Amino acid sequence: MNQPYSPGHQFRISEEQxxxxxxxxxxxxxxAKADRLQRAAAALPLEKRLKTIEEMGDIWRSRWKSGELTEIAERLAQNTGYSPEVIKLELAFVAEVLDPSKMLKNLDSTLRGGAESLERMVxxxxxxxxxxxxxxxxLIISSGNSLVPPFIPTISSLVTGNLTILKPSLANYEAVVAVISTLEEAVKRTGATEMLDLLVVSYFAHGSxxxxxxxxxxxxxxxxxxxGDPARGEVSAKVARNPNMPRYFSNGPLTGFGVVDEENANDEAAYGLALNIxxxxxQLCSSPTQAAFLGSMDSAKEFCAKVAKHLEEMGSKIAMGMSDDGAFILQCGRKYAQFAGAKIFSSDDMDNMWxxxxxxxVSDLDEASQAYGPLAFHNRRRFLEIIRVDDVERVIDLITDLPMNNAYRGADKxxxxxxxxxxxxxxxxxxxxPSTGAYRIVPIDDMFMRSALEPYDGMDMAKLFTYGVYMRDKSMGREVLR
Amino acid sequence: MVILGINEIKEKASKSKLRGNPFVEKVWDIIHDPKLFTMSADELAELRKQLMRESLAFFRDNSDYYSSLFERLDIVPEKAEKADLVKLVVPADMLRGGGQERFVIDDVDEGGEFFQSSGTTGKAPVKIYRSPLDLAIMVKANADLFEYVYGHELEENKGLALFMAAPELRNVLSFVAFVELALESKGIELLYGMSMREAEEGETFWQRLQPDKKNILRFLKSKDEPKLFFTAPAGVYLMSKRFNEMSNLKREVSKIITRAPPVNLGKGGVIVTGGGSKGFVDLPPYAEMAEGARNYFKALSRSGDGVVAPFMDVLGMTETLTALIDHHDLMGKIPHPLSEVFLVDPKTFELIDEPGKEGLICIYNPFVTTWVEAFFPGDIMMYHPSDRYYGKEFEFGRRLTVKEGWDLQRACGGTLEELMEE
Structure with missing residues (x-):
């Protein structure tokens, strides 16, 4: 069972759920202890906090290498539906989130006064x-479709000194606790026990x-x-009623969009697109689900064939879980797209049905999704729509209008x-x-990769979890009034 | 709303803009070829292949939509194989509402009829346009298939039929239309066993149906032969159940008033069912239902020998011009000789050509001149080898579920079962 985890606190389990x-x-x-705990954490030197995060990464790496986490990884693959290969990659990415140099870089670039403003007046x-x-x-209500996303806000919240209540999903709960519990060992090494007191992990049911x-x-x-909705709407309505006026920021479902032109429709671009699919x-907010091709139809077909080759080769090594029902629905969905006007490139390999x-x-998938509900955005896997266009203005329209396209209903933008x-x-x-509303513009092969300097969906997490206290010794008003 | 009699259909068909087109003329000749049902399975397979290629070429040349579609699907009509049909079959769900419109050729003959599915799912029903030419082909092809399965030709102007449907359904359901037109062409009187009362607010078509006791009584009492009883399986089942539950006294009174039970179908009499078990969760398997019903439905052979009442079951749907029909005890479901019926793996859409192996049934009718009639109705079936003309006889397996992405209910006769409780 997914027991709550909070080594710094005594707690009882609710019997109702x-x-x-x-x-x-x-x-x-x-x-009730929050103010005291946060004051104590804020008094910790930043270096010590970051060292603790580094230790967490080291402990995680050594546990992973020793094979101690293999069974958890298998269960995570089962719960999330990702192939074991993707989960392996995911577990390797965890160490990236726990990289203190990246965290420092992020804090330095995000916070006015830089990272040291977390320790003192700057x-x-x-x-x-x-x-x-x-x-x-x-309170972080994290996504459940993989392991890394819960740690992005959680680590930021902890390092900035917040009492952090993390609610993972049932799908990733065990793995999340496996990662976060490295904090217990880490603080023993660094002596930053105050950080342990900041951590509370518990599942809460929808109606809890x-x-x-x-x-x-x-x-x-x-x-x-x-x-996404409907949970997002319910949460925001409840937060709006809270008399303590908490800040509220939601990271909604988003998607990725590729743009390729004839000049660059090479094997490298095709590989990059296939990799990110x-x-x-x-299932990542950065994953390309739609792309525009600037060039002739013949060149577009050639490029599709190149992407197809890489999807075939790479995808066959990363088996996807496809049910019999899912396969039939996909086959019907392809037909709806075809008969609406699309040219379909596809594989019938049940382990790799790209x-x-x-x-x-125009998007033929728009019409197809409207006619055939099961072809909906959240049901599609390894499914890319490419639209051949004549000019960049059309590309901009496609990106801007994506939320209105039936085939992408469920993605905010x-x-x-x-x-x-x-x-x-x-x-x-x-x-x-920038005017399309998109948050990131990166090379096509690097859509999944984040830099330490990047905001998350337009928001700097460290800013979300802190407020700036301004101080001045000299009066400015006297000068103005004089 | 256009409602055509058989003579009008024939007349309009003869004046079709498409007459004179080599492909259409070929279809017309083959459909009327008396040798069709005597050809071997291999001969027919080859004939269907040729017809498929010519049909696809016809649609490519008469429709920008198909010309572009074939290009996208890499189909060259002149070289098309059965594998290309797999690319062309569409889910019947795609034909809901105005779904068929884009498939209809540019210069289609007007003055035909629209048929539709029941619409009981609450979604837009499947709606299919049939040109006069296609209607003429429908009547001829289905009548021939019916007679083959029935065992002999229906004699003209002889016998009486009862269809447990309302006459208004003739304008909606293709199965009802085909039966009415086929019987009309044979001069056999058709009685409808239901009528439709005035609509109350919010009532659907189907909620307005009620038994037409007068017509049912007339059928039961009639001494005409043969008597042809068209109904949904539940109709026979519920009628048999009612007879079974009658007290001795009631039974005797019923015999005096209606001459039943048993229902005497006379020489050549037959029960024709259609629509499967839709709407009924407790309907016994077909064989069990037929066996039970034979206690209350009696028939004689054409020569007058006592035989168990023959049961024929029609697997028809709005989307197909011709049905698959079986003869309980004698043969499994068999398509028209020119109809290409095949099974595919629903996961991969690979062709299945293995007896006894379940697959998604797909139907392609190369003799339809309005659109490329290639679809899958959402039924899992299998086949076994047969010595008859088609070389295969099909058995119904199960219906796909909503979870499998399938919304469409079985059409035609299936809807009628809902009315059989009275």
Missing amino acids: RNPEIDRPSMEAIL EIASDEHIRNHPSGPT PVLDYLLSNARIGVVNFWG LLYDQ TISLSER VQTVGLALGNMNRKAIIPLL
């Missing part, structure tokens, strides 16, 4: 200072009264929700635009892309 949850009195007791102008203080306690309390009543400073079977739907100027363009098209499209 099927899955174990921390009960309300225990949660109230923990939150002068940002002559006699003007700023200190960034934890704005928590934070404790979750309801946390969202709508508790003295919470930040709520960070990862996921196969990683997590398009699909490329090629259309001319495009998060990541992956480019493989020649100079002329690149120059033409770059000034236009």
